[in-house]
Amino acid sequence: MKLNIALLPGDGIGPDVVEQAVKSLQAVGEAFGHSFHFEEAPVGAAAIDETGDPLPEATLAVCKRSDAVLFGAIGDPKYDNDPKAKVRPEQGLLKLRKSLGLFTNIRPIKAFPTLIEKSPLKKDIISGTDFTIYRELTGGIYFGEKKLSEDGSTASDLCEYSESEIERIAHLAFKAARSRRKKLTLVDKANVLETSRLWRRVVGSIGESYPDVELDFLFVDNAAMQIILNPGQFDVILTENMFGDIISDEGSVIGGSIGLLASASVGSDIGMFEPIHGSYPQAKGKDIANPVASILSAAMLLEHFNLQEEADAVKLAVEKSLERGVVTPDLDKESTYGTVKVGDFIADYILHNDDSTQINRENIEFGQSTII
Ligand SMILES: NC(=O)C1=CN([C@@H]2O[C@H](COP(=O)(O)OP(=O)(O)OC[C@H]3O[C@@H](n4cnc5c(N)ncnc54)[C@H](O)[C@@H]3O)[C@@H](O)[C@H]2O)C=CC1
Ligand SMILES: CC(C)CC(=O)C(=O)O
CATH class of the missing domain: 3.40.718.10 (Isopropylmalate Dehydrogenase)
Incomplete structure (x- = not known):
């Protein structure tokens, strides 16, 4: 080739x-x-x-x-x-x-048997970890309008998502889960953010076309804890741009170094x-x-x-x-x-x-x- x-x-x-x-x-x-x-x-x-x-x-x-x-x-x-x-x-x-x-953006996270002692996390918690993060990469707060008031005392970043932006990555994530252990976890902050509630609605509805994939939802704060408490529970994680950026750096602790991911x-x-x-x-x-x-x-x-x-x-x-x-x-x-x-x-x-x-x-x- x-x-x-x-x-x-x-x-x-x-x-x-x-x-x-x-x-x-x-x-x-x-x-x-x-x-x-x-x-x-x-x-x-x-x-x-x-x-x-x-x-x-x-x-x-x-x-x-x-x-x-x-x-x-x-x-x-x-x-x-x-x-x-x-x-x-x-x-x-x-x-x-x-x-x-x-x-x-597809980010695989694994605990490698040869490096199991290199992780700061306990061996019995991380062994067997094998999940993949599907991070949305061209929308959300990284791309929304940014504002700074003239006197520099107030700033804002707009977080925006459309149904179609969520749909296209959701299909990829469901297909990936289907080819793996058939579990998809949507990580969001739907208890606070309107964009997260849109993600839940759209992903929930697409999930009906993938009945063989178990879909669950997790708030990002809890997800941050679960990733280092019980990483073995995850198969495919689907999430928006900024959450994906942050939780994947956290996931790198499992493997022993961010230099592996x-x-x-x-x-x-x-x-x-x-x-x-x-x-x-x-x-x-x-x-x-x-x-x-x-x-x-x-x-x-x-x-x-x-x-x-x-x-x-x-x-x-x-x-x-x-x-x-x-x-x-x-x-x-x-x-x-x-x-x-x-x-x-x-x-x-x-x-x-x-x-x-x-x-x-x-x-x-x-x-x-x-x-x-
Ligand atoms: N995709 C990209 O190009 C990204 C760029 N950045 C930029 O990188 C710059 C530095 O940002 P930081 O927050 O310090 O993140 P960083 O990922 O560059 O470094 C954080 C820490 O991770 C470790 N590390 C990172 N890469 C490593 C490697 N290959 N081997 C061994 N250890 C490694 C080091 O301990 C380092 O102090 C900033 O300007 C930031 O904007 C940050 C994240 C992603
Ligand atoms: C624009 C990048 C620096 C954002 C980031 O941290 C990443 O996507 O990895």
């Missing part, structure tokens, strides 16, 4: 981790006879520095002529600490998601594959960032094109790195491995493991990421 992949490394550790994901994809190309062509473009603070725009037209054009986008992270303290900044790196990512029609943003012809973490500016260029989230995002990219065997080869290589202790310091403070060495190990394993083409999927801890 030939794929044109737009590379948007972005800011902070984005370039560090995307470089490792590219190595893994190149190894897959070589091992399985695919041709991946990469075209890089600036986004975020890097793009503001170059052009004044966090998503230059030329970058959007690169994405639009690609088959898929591999995204790193955006964000820089010089904007985070300036409440008056008119242009921000984050606007680039939001605009990109909207422009590409990426209304669903990958995601796929889908909705139109071009998918975007991105770690859930941010630009972790303190670690930029220090060779300490965990590249696994970016590498597993590349595996989700492969699954998106039905290259399951290839995605499995990447996941197996990641598992081997974890098993053998080839991990970054977020997972082992004593580790002598950095971002590059972990990336090298994984790419090398993809290339040289003799049985990589006959992987027994049953033995792969990461399983399938349920991209529908």
Whole structure:
């Protein structure tokens, strides 16, 4: 298969981790006879520095002529600490998601047996955890009108959802639940928010077309507690934009590090594959960032094109790195491995493991990421 992949490394550790994901994809190309062509473009603070725009037209054009986008992270303290900044790196990512029609962000959360002792949570609580968050990505409060009064003393952000925005992601989430353990939990704040009550009505009504899927509802405050109290109860979680952003960072504690959590943003012809973490500016260029989230995002990219065997080869290589202790310091403070060495190990394993083409999927801890 030939794929044109737009590379948007972005800011902070984005370039560090995307470089490792590219190595893994190149190894897959070589091992399985695919041709991946990469075209890089600036986004975020890097793009503001170059052009004044966090998503230059030329970058959007690169994405639009690609088959898929591999995204790193955006964000820089010089904007985070300036409440008056008119242009921000984050606007680039939001605009990109909207422009590409990426209304669903899929975030798998698992407890990996090899890392079970790394989580701050108790082993018996987290073992067997395997759920996926379907986060709405192009609506809600991140996209509503923002206002600041002239004297700067009052501010507001509008949270708005339409039936059709809820329907399209709800169908994807129900289909995912149908292919998994057949349970869907809608996380909202319907006791307070009108938008949440709309979500309940629309999702409840769509649920009638999926009678084989058990649907339940949970307020987001309770969900935040349940995710670390009893994560095994969840199969697919469906939620709006901001709640999904927050509870998935919380879910990353289960796996042991946010540096492990990958995601796929889908909705139109071009998918975007991105770690859930941010630009972790303190670690930029220090060779300490965990590249696994970016590498597993590349595996989700492969699954998106039905290259399951290839995605499995990447996941197996990641598992081997974890098993053998080839991990970054977020997972082992004593580790002598950095971002590059972990990336090298994984790419090398993809290339040289003799049985990589006959992987027994049953033995792969990461399983399938349920991209529908
Ligand atoms: N999708 C994106 O591009 C996102 C961008 N951001 C931006 O990132 C910047 C930093 O935001 P923070 O709130 O500090 O979130 P962050 O996710 O960048 O970092 C939070 C903490 O998570 C850990 N961490 C994150 N990625 C890691 C990795 N690959 N390996 C090891 N540890 C890792 C570190 O302990 C770090 O202090 C901000 O400018 C923010 O706006 C934040 C979230 C998402
Ligand atoms: C615009 C982003 C910085 C919001 C975010 O935290 C995310 O979507 O991961």
